[in-house]
Amino acid sequence: xxxxxxxxxxxxxxxxxxxxxxxxxxxxxxxxxxxxxxxxxxxxxxxxxxxxxxxxxxxxxxxxxxxxxxxxxxxxxxxxxxxxxxxxxxxxxxxxxxxxxxxxxxxxxxxxxxxxxxxxxxxxxxxxxxxxxxxxxxxxxxxxxxxxxxxxxxxxxxxxxxxxxxxxxxxxxxxxxxxxxxxxxxxxxxxxxxxxxxxxxxxxxxxxxxxxxxxxxxxxxxxxxxxxxxxxxxxxxxxxxxxxxxxxxxxxxxxxxxxxxxxxxxxxxxxxxxxxxxxxxxxxxxxxxxxxxxxxxxxxxxxxxxxxxxxxxxxxxxxxxxxxxxxxxxxxxxxxxxxxxxxx
Amino acid sequence: xxxxxxxxxxxxxxxxxxxxxxxxxxxxxxxxxxxxxxxxxxxxxxxxxxxxxxxxxxxxxxxxxxxxxxxxxxxxxxxxxxxxxxxxxxxxxxxxxxxxxxxxxxx
Ligand SMILES: Cc1cc2nc3c(=O)[nH]c(=O)nc-3n(C[C@H](O)[C@H](O)[C@H](O)COP(=O)(O)OP(=O)(O)OC[C@H]3O[C@@H](n4cnc5c(N)ncnc54)[C@H](O)[C@@H]3O)c2cc1C
Ligand code: FES
Numbered sequence: 163x164x165x166x167x168x169x170x171x172x173x174x175x176x177x178x179x180x181x182x183x184x185x186x187x188x189x190x191x192x193x194x195x196x197x198x199x200x201x202x203x204x205x206x207x208x209x210x211x212x213x214x215x216x217x218x219x220x221x222x223x224x225x226x227x228x229x230x231x232x233x234x235x236x237x238x239x240x241x242x243x244x245x246x247x248x249x250x251x252x253x254x255x256x257x258x259x260x261x262x263x264x265x266x267x268x269x270x271x272x273x274x275x276x277x278x279x280x281x282x283x284x285x286x287x288x289x290x291x292x293x294x295x296x297x298x299x300x301x302x303x304x305x306x307x308x309x310x311x312x313x314x315x316x317x318x319x320x321x322x323x324x325x326x327x328x329x330x331x332x333x334x335x336x337x338x339x340x341x342x343x344x345x346x347x348x349x350x351x352x353x354x355x356x357x358x359x360x361x362x363x364x365x366x367x368x369x370x371x372x373x374x375x376x377x378x379x380x381x382x383x384x385x386x387x388x389x390x391x392x393x394x395x396x397x398x399x400x401x402x403x404x405x406x407x408x409x410x411x412x413x414x415x416x417x418x419x420x421x422x423x424x425x426x427x428x429x430x431x432x433x434x435x436x437x438x439x440x441x442x443x444x445x446x447x448x449x450x451x452x453x454x455x456x457x458x459x460x461x462x463x464x465x466x467x468x469x470x471x472x473x474x475x476x477x478x479x480x481x482x483x484x485x486x487x488x489x490x491x492x493x494x495x496x497x498x499x500x501x502x503x504x505x506x
Numbered sequence: 507x508x509x510x511x512x513x514x515x516x517x518x519x520x521x522x523x524x525x526x527x528x529x530x531x532x533x534x535x536x537x538x539x540x541x542x543x544x545x546x547x548x549x550x551x552x553x554x555x556x557x558x559x560x561x562x563x564x565x566x567x568x569x570x571x572x573x574x575x576x577x578x579x580x581x582x583x584x585x586x587x588x589x590x591x592x593x594x595x596x597x598x599x600x601x602x603x604x605x606x607x608x609x610x611x612x613x
Binding site (some may be wrong): 345 | 546548549550552554555557573574576577578580581582583584612
């Protein structure tokens with residue numbers, strides 16, 4: 163069981179900045195995110211785009227803003243549970259909440275801040291009837307440990323950066339055939355990657371099937387063959403150990419929608435005094451919340467986080483007085499030791 | 507500049523008449539959102555998510571898909587010959603009378 167003061171669900175910009183604001187009040191934080199890297203939409207959707215409305219930064223690349231937020235939070239040594247989705251929440255008799263992830267990791271804290279943005283990023287699932295039978299049995303949406311795929315036949319679908327990047331990686335690293343299937347001959351991926359894929363095809367390391375689509379999956383328990391329909395009528399069957407449909411990720415509010423929180427249009431209703439939800443001790447900040455006049459902007463999320471931690475402090479330390487101090491006057495006093503998971 | 511009238515059929519089959527300005531640099535995804543129709547627009551209009559996919563039912567009003575749009579639609583689901591990305595359709599006077607249907611949301 164991981165124990166902390168404030169458990170933050172979502173390591174987007176708003177979740178990351180919460181660590182800093184909480185740290186100023188000597189509160190410790192732990193972040194959970196479904197994707198493997200921090201940054202939320204900024205990392206997943208638009209890392210290379212400039213943002214022009216962060217006060218004091220006439221222009222900043224989304225990826226750079228995320229790196230800066232991670233650096234700003236670092237003195238407060240937050241813990242991270244990445245690549246796991248927060249699935250369930252229960253309240254203990256002592257007032258603490260326990261949040262359990264999709265992989266069973268448990269986290270305990272007196273305050274939970276949901277900074278879940280548009281929702282947890284989940285892979286887009288292609289429309290194939292028996293897809294569910296092979297998920298985790300040859301069909302994988304995320305490449306977590308690339309080495310474990312080496313030595314196997316791999317088919318990849320998609321035309322974006324992750325499809326091309328992994329096709330190139332496996333064509334270079336693996337000894338077995340790699341097939342990239344795409345429905346068009348135009349790719350969303352970076353031009354350099356597309357050119358490299360064509361070069362690998364000439365070298366016989368990558369088979370590129372354009373105007374093709376995977377239309378059926380076959381196998382006894384484990385995936386063993388897939389059917390590819392080319393030019394809408396020609397059907398090819400090829401043997402494979404893995405199929406990686408990499409059609410991008412799309413955000414889903416998901417299990418948080420069943421936590422008993424008041425929801426309006428896919429967002430959590432909060433009180434603008436401190437961004438607390440209808441369940442005391444659970445806050446919602448950033449894109450995930452809604453209230454009269456809400457704007458889904460990074461700047462607004464930062465403001466919400468700052469106010470929310472003031473009430474969080476009172477919940478965590480009801481007996482202690484505290485007053486806001488300027489960082490200019492006080493400086494930053496980080497936590498030296500890294501938060502250690504406590505086993506109970 | 508004139509306003510244009512666009513008909514949008516939602517996923518329940520209900521038809522909505524939207525009046526959109528042509529001088530606010532808006533696209534069809536944004537117009538739908540401003541009328542609170544269920545269009546996500548997750549990528550903010552960068553042709554990167556296809557959550558704004560529509561089927562164009564009155565072809566005479568509209569130009570060709572652009573390259574980014576073509577590339578995104580080649581990875582999206584439920585794509586038909588008359589699929590377009592709403593965010594790539596800018597509000598211009600020629601669109602007056604356009605009818606579109608919202609594509610299903612992908613899982
Ligand atoms: C293309 C584009 C351009 C934009 N440009 C600007 C701009 O110029 N200026 C501006 O201010 N804003 C801009 N925005 C909006 C801005 O990105 C959002 O306001 C911001 O990302 C919100 O931050 P957040 O931390 O609330 O949520 P997010 O960035 O959405 O992060 C939420 C995180 O929570 C995780 N999560 C959710 N639920 C769970 C769960 N159950 N378990 C585990 N993890 C979970 C998600 O995986 C995600 O990583 C833009 C958005 C887009 C898409
Ligand atoms: S809003 Fe994302 S593709 Fe149009």
